[in-house]
Amino acid sequence: MIAAILVLSTGLTGMTLEQIPGQAELGHIEIHGVATGDFDIELWKSGEVPLLPDARHPLLAPRQSGVYRNIYAPSAVRVEGGWRLFYGAWDGINVGYDWIYSVFTADFVDFGPRETVIENGVFRHVCNVNALALPDGGFELMCTVYPTPNDRNKPAYFTSRDGETWNGADAPYAAEYGDIITIEGYEGFEDADINGMNVIFRDGDTLHLYFNDFKNFGPVFRAESTDGKHFTYRGVALECHKMVNDVKRFATDDGYAWLMGLHRNRDGLWYALSEGGKEFDAEIPLLTNAGPEDQYIVALGWVTDENRILGVLYGAGEVPGLNRNRIFARWLQRKVVFTSSDGTVCLPEKAMGPDRQLIRIPEGVAPDGTLQVFSEDGERSLGPPVSIGNADTTIFRIVPAAGAELE
Numbered sequence: 001m002i003a004a005i006l007v008l009s010t011g012l013t014g015m016t017l018e019q020i021p022g023q024a025e026l027g028h029i030e031i032h033g034v035a036t037g038d039f040d041i042e043l044w045k046s047g048e049v050p051l052l053p054d055a056r057h058p059l060l061a062p063r064q065s066g067v068y069r070n071i072y073a074p075s076a077v078r079v080e081g082g083w084r085l086f087y088g089a090w091d092g093i094n095v096g097y098d099w100i101y102s103v104f105t106a107d108f109v110d111f112g113p114r115e116t117v118i119e120n121g122v123f124r125h126v127c128n129v130n131a132l133a134l135p136d137g138g139f140e141l142m143c144t145v146y147p148t149p150n151d152r153n154k155p156a157y158f159t160s161r162d163g164e165t166w167n168g169a170d171a172p173y174a175a176e177y178g179d180i181i182t183i184e185g186y187e188g189f190e191d192a193d194i195n196g197m198n199v200i201f202r203d204g205d206t207l208h209l210y211f212n213d214f215k216n217f218g219p220v221f222r223a224e225s226t227d228g229k230h231f232t233y234r235g236v237a238l239e240c241h242k243m244v245n246d247v248k249r250f251a252t253d254d255g256y257a258w259l260m261g262l263h264r265n266r267d268g269l270w271y272a273l274s275e276g277g278k279e280f281d282a283e284i285p286l287l288t289n290a291g292p293e294d295q296y297i298v299a300l301g302w303v304t305d306e307n308r309i310l311g312v313l314y315g316a317g318e319v320p321g322l323n324r325n326r327i328f329a330r331w332l333q334r335k336v337v338f339t340s341s342d343g344t345v346c347l348p349e350k351a352m353g354p355d356r357q358l359i360r361i362p363e364g365v366a367p368d369g370t371l372q373v374f375s376e377d378g379e380r381s382l383g384p385p386v387s388i389g390n391a392d393t394t395i396f397r398i399v400p401a402a403g404a405e406l407e
Helices: 041-046
Strands: 003-007 015-019 028-032 051-053 068-079 082-093 099-105 114-119 125-133 139-146 154-160 182-184 198-203 206-211 219-225 230-239 243-252 255-263 268-274 284-288 296-305 308-317 325-332 335-340 348-351 356-360 369-374 386-388 396-400
Touching (some): 206 243, 255 296, 255 308, 268 296
Parallel strands (some): 003 028
Antiparallel strands (some): 051 325, 068 082, 125 139, 139 154, 219 230, 268 284, 335 369
16 A cells, blocks of 8 residues: 655745655545635636545534534634634534634644634524634624514624624624625615525625525626725626626736635535626536535635635535535645556545645555646646655655746
């Protein structure tokens, strides 16, 4: 059996190997440092974004302590030392009410203790969280609350300066009717049914809201606010008959690219691009389910780090009732290829978080050969092949070769 760990420096145009102690899974080579580089607009325009599934399927399952177990609405925020992952769920509780939770992770490999952030309060459910970091510290969330007095779903806004006190009360905050937002100029807002389609993006003092309405389903609409509570309708952002779940912005050579993620409670996810965030091009397929466990995809959230999009988290389950969901992950990584001395080519099959890649070496394949690193699409070499002797139980670190330049 082959077990090896390799650590790759991001942006290598040349590399060498050094042995380090450690354990990979039997029959695998493990490579660290493979997370993608800066946002590549041409890759996303191509419609061929090569995402590796996480080896854990699901990445995050509900706690087992309670009898209601259904977690599905992920939204990851970059913080010091890692990410704070917010999600909506029945996370192993004894009532069938959606609450908002959070958990810290340094690397999406290990996770800390889970915390309840928002409870349902006067509502039956608070879910479908979309979270941002505030510029001067803390967080802001846009969530779905249900039911309003006229039996509708509506977005509600929550803020915290320290991640512990929300809308002026200690967590878990009990949601109130006063947390519901308004959208001036959107005809029929009172009767609108906005369920799980409440996405925010902050650009300075302006908070953009992207939303759908089941009473007027088809377009993704756009609104703006300066206080997070009172929005002004700005028009249609995308005609698509799919549900918006996240929007992020990345710098490009020509300005900015806005990336919208969409789902349809089915077996796929889509994305759409925009240069200015006001109108988006037609949606493009992103992924389909990996098996029966994630057949019905009900939510998504991008994972980002500054100007990089590392991957996507998504809530999904195996029943059409959409009430037995888990959180799954796919990652965008540089591609490492192992070529055995017997000619067998082994490609990466799984990831372990955004920065680790796993290559399975089948039984009977010679354990010596070469490793080579390519760009995310596998088209461009980032360094020459590196020879490996007997990789059986041997662990390596890949470091920049002498004189190598970083991209």
